[in-house]
Amino acid sequence: MRIARPRDRAEPAASEITPRTVFLDRRRWLLAATAAVALPGPAQTARPGKLAPLAGAKSPVAGAVATDRPTSPADITGYNNYYEFGTDKGDPARHAGTLRPRPWSVTVEGEVHKPATFDLDTLLRLAPMEERIYRLRCVEGWSMVVPWVGYSLAELVRRVEPTGNARYVQFVTLADRAQMPALRSRVLDWPYVEALRLDEAMQPLALLAFGLYGEVLPNQNGAPVRVVVPWKYGFKSGKSIVAIRFVEQPPRTSWSSAAPDEYGFYANVNPHVDHPRWSQATERRIGEDGLFAKRRKTLLFNGYEAEVGQLYAGMDLKKYF
Numbered sequence: 278m279r280i281a282r283p284r285d286r287a288e289p290a291a292s293e294i295t296p297r298t299v300f301l302d303r304r305r306w307l308l309a310a311t312a313a314v315a316l317p318g319p320a321q322t323a324r325p326g327k328l329a330p331l332a333g334a335k336s337p338v339a340g341a342v343a344t345d346r347p348t349s350p351a352d353i354t355g356y357n358n359y360y361e362f363g364t365d366k367g368d369p370a371r372h373a374g375t376l377r378p379r380p381w382s383v384t385v386e387g388e389v390h391k392p393a394t395f396d397l398d399t400l401l402r403l404a405p406m407e408e409r410i411y412r413l414r415c416v417e418g419w420s421m422v423v424p425w426v427g428y429s430l431a432e433l434v435r436r437v438e439p440t441g442n443a444r445y446v447q448f449v450t451l452a453d454r455a456q457m458p459a460l461r462s463r464v465l466d467w468p469y470v471e472a473l474r475l476d477e478a479m480q481p482l483a484l485l486a487f488g489l490y491g492e493v494l495p496n497q498n499g500a501p502v503r504v505v506v507p508w509k510y511g512f513k514s515g516k517s518i519v520a521i522r523f524v525e526q527p528p529r530t531s532w533s534s535a536a537p538d539e540y541g542f543y544a545n546v547n548p549h550v551d552h553p554r555w556s557q558a559t560e561r562r563i564g565e566d567g568l569f570a571k572r573r574k575t576l577l578f579n580g581y582e583a584e585v586g587q588l589y590a591g592m593d594l595k596k597y598f
């Protein structure tokens with residue numbers, strides 16, 4: 278993965294930073310499962326009128342709402358990694374308009390008692406939507422805070438009833454040359470695939486996300502459905518998911534196949550385990566990187582240690598990085 282270079286982005290204008298009141302107002306508007314059926318496409322044209330408020334809803338999931346100030350919508354949707362649309366941070370926002378997030382379906386297969394293909398409307402209604410405010414730490418050394426809308430991946434996993442042989446869950450993302458011109462480049466072996474251990478996928482923080490800031494996901498953020506695993510480096514969170522496979526053996530994952538010494542299967546955020554080419558001890562929070570901004574200290578498991586630490590009890594995190 279390339280390290281972000283200064284020319285990759287311009288400083289945000291003050292006008293792009295969401296005032297707190299606007300943000301709080303947006304927070305009242307969450308995708309309600311019933312209204313979600315009417316979501317319009319393409320993703321960027323979502324109208325708040327189509328979103329129903331989930332008044333006073335609080336996530337029952339521990340750690341689900343970070344108190345950090347959320348990153349501005351302009352930064353979240355303008356500074357992206359989505360290599361199917363190019364490797365520059367501005368490429369996804371510039372080029373992802375060709376992605377067609379509808380119609381869409383996700384096939385769930387492998388070691389499950391109830392394999393199924395879910396169309397998007399069914400997926401949107403599968404469980405109540407919640408807002409989850411998560412820190413996102415990219416392996417490249419930058420971070421954001423994103424108010425996602427979605428529900429725990431565990432909801433879907435339970436629905437399909439994994440067999441006793443299911444130990445890993447692989448996420449396969451869209452690879453369609455007609456919609457994704459940068460697939461012609463050989464930067465990765467397409468499709469982009471990622472995976473979790475089954476118990477990681479069942480941890481309630483692992484999210485199936487359909488929206489952010491109370492609106493449907495913009496294409497560049499992985500419309501219409503993506504995974505978000507907040508205690509792992511961002512590359513574990515595959516965008517535009519088309520298949521979910523339950524398997525017995527560790528499946529292929531894109532970055533650890535491309536550079537196994539640099540990107541491990543676990544990819545848990547860990548300030549004590551450096552990337553071979555740079556330190557992981559600190560991070561640059563996007564939107565806070567003015568002339569005098571200090572880098573923040575990166576936290577073990579991205580600050581979600583209380584929730585997920587026990588998943589890795591007894592494991593050597595330097596070996597299983």
Ligand code: MTE
Nearest residue numbers: 357358359360415450469511512514515516
């Ligand atoms: N998913 C796909 N299909 N293709 C990608 O290139 N990049 C990953 C991840 N998911 C990527 C992907 C990386 S490296 C990061 S940091 C996050 O998406 C970025 O998500 P964001 O652009 O919504 O912040």
